Amino acid sequence: MQVTETLNEGLKRAYKMILSAKDLDDKVMQKLKDAQPDIELKGFRKGKVPLALIKKKFGQSVLGEAMQETVDGAMSKHFEEKGERPAFEPDVKMANQEWKEGDDVEVELTYEALPEIPEIDLTSIKLERLVAKADDAGVEEALGNLAESAQDFKDRKKGSKAKDGDQVVIDFVGKVDGEAFEGGSAEDYPLTLGSNSFIPGFEEQLVGVKAGEEKDVTVTFPEEYQAEHLAGKEAVFNCTIKSVKAPAAAEINDELAQKYGAEDLEGLKTQIRERLEQEYAGAARAILKRGLLDALDEKVSFELPPTMVETEAKQIAHQMWHEENPDVQGHDHPEIETTDEHNTLAARRVRLGLLLADLGQKAEIEVTDAEMTQAVMNQARQYPGQEREFFEFVQKNPQMRQQMRAPIFEDKVVDHVVAKADVKDKEISKDDLEKAIEALNDE
Template sequence: MQVTETLNEGLKRGYAITVSADELSAKVNEKLAEAQPEVEMKGFRKGKVPMPLLKKQFGQRLLGEAMQETIDGAMNQHFEDSGDRPAAQPEVKMTNEDWKEGDDVNVEMSYEALPTIPEVDLSVIKLEKLVAKADDASVTEALENLAETAQNFEDREEGAAAEDGDQIVIDFVGKVDGEAFEGGSAEDYPLTLGSNSFIPGFEEQLVGVKAGDEKAVEVSFPEDYQAEHLAGKAAIFDCTVKSVKAPQAAVIDDELAKRFGADDLAALKTQIAERLEAEYAGAARAVMKRGLLDQLDNVVSFELPPSLVDAEAKQIAHQLWHEENPEVEGHDHDPVEPTEEHNKLAERRVRLGLLLAELGQKAEIQVTDAEMTQAIMNQARQYPGQERQFFEFIQQNQQMQQQMRAPIFEDKVVDHIVEQADVTEKEISKDELQKAVEALEEDE
C-alpha cells in the first residue's frame, strides 16, 4: 500500500492511497481461509470445500469487504502516524472508475485537520461572581403572586355586571347551521373572562352580562381548529348566565402556606427566598460564563477549519431568519446567505467550542451516565404521559444524545476553568442583576 500527500495548505489535507491488486488478493485469500472450516456445500464435507470453488462462490463479495477494510485500515494508520484529527468525516473517493478485478485501487482522501490548540494559563483569568440576595420586597412580591394563583371567586352583588377577570358560571349549547354539535354543550361551567380558554371572540362577548341573562354568542372556529369538521365554521352558543363572581386573592397566612406544602408562613417564605436565590445564582452564572468566554476569545487565537465555520454561520443565519419570520414553519424556503456578522459569530463559537473541548479532554472531563439520565428525565417531563416513549427515542438516537450531552460537558468544563481562575464576589441587588442579564441578551 502506498500513501502520498497531495495537499497541505493550512488545515486542508489531501492524500492519494494506492492498494495493490496483490494486497487485495491476499486479503481475500485470508478471509476465505478463515471461513473455510465452517463452510458447507453440497458434495463436500464441512470444511473440505476446495479453495478455488470457495473463491468462485464468495470471492466477489469478499473482494468488496477486503477493499473497504484495507482502505479503512490505511486511513486509521495515517491518523495514528500523523496525529491529525479530522474536523469532519474525511471525503474518500475512488479515482479509477473503470477499475476491474486484478487492477490496483486508487483512492483520494481529503479532510480538514483540527488545529493545534495553544496552552492557556487559566490562573490569569479574572472573573467577577455576582451575588444577589432575596430581599423582603422580592419575597413579598412572590407571595402575592402565589396568592393570586390560589385566588377564590365570590358572588358579586345582585345585578352586578361581569368584568374582565371575573368568573361567570354558565350553561351553554353550541350550534353550527342550527344543529347542536358533540362537545359543544355544558352545564354549570365556570369560565374566567380573559383567560382565553375558549375560542377567540367568545369571552369578550360575555363581558357585561349579569346573573340570569341569556345571550347568544356568535363566533367562528379558527381555520386550524383541531376538530376538522368544525374548523372555519360559524357557530352560535346559547348561554345562560347563572352567577357572576369576582376574584378574591387568597389571604397570605399559614393556611395558604399549607396549600403549597409548607408547615407555616415562615417556612413558605424561607422556601421562596431559597428558590429566588437559586434563580439569581443561575442568572449570575450566565453573566460570569459570558465574561469567561469573552476573555478566552481574546487570549486564544488559532486557525479554524473553514468547513466548521461555514456550517456554523449557515446555521446561525438560518436560525435568525426563522426568528424574524416566525410564520414560516417549514425549511423549504430559499437558502439564507450568512452575513459578515454571522461569520464573525460563527468564528467565535467554533474557536471557543474547540478550545473548551480541548480543555475538557486534557482535564479528562466526562459526562456520566447518571448525568445523562437526569438530563433526559428533566426533558421528558415536558411530554406528560409520553415520558417512556421520549426516553426510548433518546436512547435510540445518537445525534439527540450528543445534542443533550454537549451542554452538560460544556458546563462541566466551565466549572473546571472557574475553579482555577481568579474569582472575586460582588454583592448586588436583584435589579442590578436583571440589568446585567438584559445586557447579555442585547449583545447576542
Template sequence: MQVTETLKDGLKRGYAITVTAAELDRKVTEKLTEAQPEVEMKGFRKGKVPMALLRRQFGERLMGEAMQEAIDGAMNRHFEESGERPALQPEVKMTNEDWKEGDDVEVALTYEALPEIPDVDLGSITLERLVVKADDAAVDEALAGLAENAQNFEPREDGAAAEDGDQVVMDFVGRIDGEAFEGGAAEDYPLVLGSDSFIPGFEPQLVGVKAGEEKDVTVNFPEEYGAENLAGKEAVFSCTIKEVKRPVPAGIDDDLAKKFGVEDLETLKGQIRERLESEYGNATRALMKRALLDALDEKVSFELPPSLVEAEANQIAHQRWHDENPEVHDHDHDKIEPGAEHRELAERRVRLGLLLAELGTKAEIEVTDAEMGQAVMAQARQYPGQERQFFEFVQKNPQMQQQIRAPLFEDKVVDYVFELTEVSDREISKDDLQKKIEEMDGDDES
C-alpha cells in the same frame, strides 16, 4: 499500500491511497481461509470445500469487504501516525471508477484537520462573581404572586356586570346550523374571562353580562381545530348566566402555605427564599460564564476549519431568520444566506468550542451515564405521556445524544476553568442583576 500527500493548504488535507491488487487478494484469501472450516456445501463435507470454489462463491462479496477494511485501516493508521483529527467526517472517493478485479484500488482522501490549540494561562484570568441575596421584599413579592395565582372568587353584588378577570358561572349549549353538537354543552361551568381557555372570541362577548341573563355567543372554530367536524365552522352558544364572581386574592397566611403543600407560612417563605437565590445563582453564573468566554476569546487565536465555521454560520442565520419570522414553523423556505455578522459570531463560537473541548480533553472531563440520564429525563418531562417514546428516540439517535451531551460537557469544563481563575465576589441588587442579564441577552454573542 501507498499513502501520498496531495494537498496541504492551511487545515485542508488531501491524500492519495493505493491499495494494491496483491494486498486485496491476500485479504480475501485470509477471509476465505478463516471461514473454510465452517462452510458446508452440497457434495462436500463441512470444512472440505475447495478454496477455488469458495472464491467463486464468496470472492466478490469478500473483495468489497477487503477494500473497505483496507481503506479504513489506511485512514486509521494515517491519523494515528500524524496525530491529526478531522474536523468533520473525511471524504473518501474511489478515483479509478473503471476498477476491475486484478486492478489496484486508488482512493482520494480529503478532510479539514482540527487546528493545534495553544495553551492558555487560565490563572491570569480574573472574574467577578456577582452575589444576589433574596431580601424580604423579594420574598414578599413572590408570596403576593402565589396568593394571586391561588385566588378565590366571591359573588359580585346583584346586578353587577362581569369584568375581564371575573369568573362567570353558566350553562351553555352550542349549535351549528341549529343542531347541538357533541361536547358543546355544560352546566354550572366556571369560566374566567380573559383566561383564553375557550374558542378565540368567546370570552370577550361575555364581558358585561349579569347574573340571570341569557346571551348568544357566536364564534368560528379555528381552521386547524382538533375535531374535523367542527374545524372552520360557525357556532352559536346559548349561555345562561347563573353567577358573576370577582377575583379575591388568597390571604398570605398558613392556609396559603398549605395550598402549596407546606405546613406554615414561615416554611413557605424559606422555600421561596431558597428558590429565588437558586434562580439568582443561575443568572449570575450565566454572567460569569459570558465574562469567561469573552476573556478566553481575547487570549486565543488560531486557524479555524472553514467547514465548521460555514456550518455554524448557516445555523445562526437560519435560526435568526426563524426568530424574525415566528409564523413559519417548517423549513420549506428559500435558503438563508449567512452574512458577515453571522460568520463573525460563528468564528467566535467555533473557536471557543474547540478551545473548551481541548481543555476538557486534557483535564479528562467526561459526562457520566448518570448525568446523561438526568438530562434526558428532564427533557422527557416536556412531553407528558410520551416519556417512553422520547427515551427510545434518544437511545436510537446518536445525534440527539450528542446534542444533549455537548452542553453538559461544556458546563463541566466551564466549572473546571472557574476553579483555575482568580474570582472575586461582589454583592448587587436583584434589579441590577436583571439589567445585566438584559444587556447580555441583547448582545447575543454567546
C-alpha cells in the same frame, strides 16, 4: 499500501493511497483460507473444498470486504502516525473509476485536520462572580405575584353588571329541540367569563347580566363535538344568575401558603427566598460563563478548520433569519447568505468549542450515565404521557444523545476552569443583576 501526500495547506490534507493488485489478491486469498475449514459444497466434505473453487464462488463477495478493510486500516494507521484527527468524516473515493479485477486500487483521501490547541494557564484567568441576595422587598413582591395568580372572587355591589373576567355563579339547564339533555344541567356553577371553558359563544352572552336575572343563552355545538348526538346542533341554556363576583387577589395568609405546599406564611416566605436566590445564582452563572468565554477567547488563537466555520456560519445565519421572520415555520425560503457578522460569530464559537473540548479531554471530564438519564428525564417532562416514547427515541438516536450530552459536558468544563481561575465575588442588588442580564442578552 503506498501513501503519497498531495495537499498540505493549512489544515487541509489530501493523500493518494495505492493498494497493489497483488496485495489485494493476497488479502482475499488469506480471508478465503481462514474461511475454508467451515465451507462445504456439494461433492466435497466440510473443510475439503479446494481453494480455487472457493475463490471462484466467493471471491467477488470477499473482494469488496478486503478492499474496505485495507483502506480503513491504512487510514487508521495514517492518522495514528501523523497524530492527526479529522474535523469531519474524511472524504474517501476511488480515483480509478474504471477499475477492474487485476488492477491496482487508487484511493483519494481528503480531510481537514483538527488544529493543535495551545496550552493555557487557567490560574491566570481573572473573573468576577456577581452575588445577589433576596431581600425582604423582593420576597414581598414575589409573594404579591403569587397572591395575584391565586386570585379569588368577591361579590360585586348589588345590581352590578358582569364584566369579562368576572365570575358568575349560575344554575343552568340545556335543551335541544326543547328537551333537556344529559350532562347539560348544573346548579351553583362558578363560571369565569372569558375563560373559554364553555361552548364558544356561551360566556360572551353572559357579559352584562346581574345577580337574580334569568337569561337564555343560545349556542351551536361544534361539528367535531365529542358527544356525537349533540355535534352541530343548536342548544338553548336557561340560566339563572345567582351572583356576580369580581376577581381579587388572594389574601396573603397561612391559607395561601398551604395552597403552595408550605405549612404557614413564614414557611412560604422561606421557600420564596430560596427560589429567588437560586434564580439569582443561575443568572450570575450565565454572566460568569460569558466572562470566562470572553477571557478564553482573548487568550487563544489558532487556525480553524474552514468547513467547520462555514457550516457554523450557515447555521447562525439560518437561525437569525428565522428569528427575524417568525411567521415562516418551514424551510422553503430563499437561500440565506452569510455575512461578516455571521462568520465572525461562527469563528468564535468554533474556536471556543474546540478549546473547551480540549480542556475537557485533558482534564478527563466525562458525562456520566446518571447525568444523561437525568437530562433525558428533565426533557421528557415536556411530553406528558409520552415519556416512554421520548426515552426510546433518545436511545435510538445517537445525534439526539450527542445534542443532550454537549451542554452537560460544556458546563462541567466551565466548572473545572472556574475552579482553577482567580474568581472574586462581588455583591450587587437584584436590580443591578437584572441590568447585567439585560446587557448580556443585548450583545
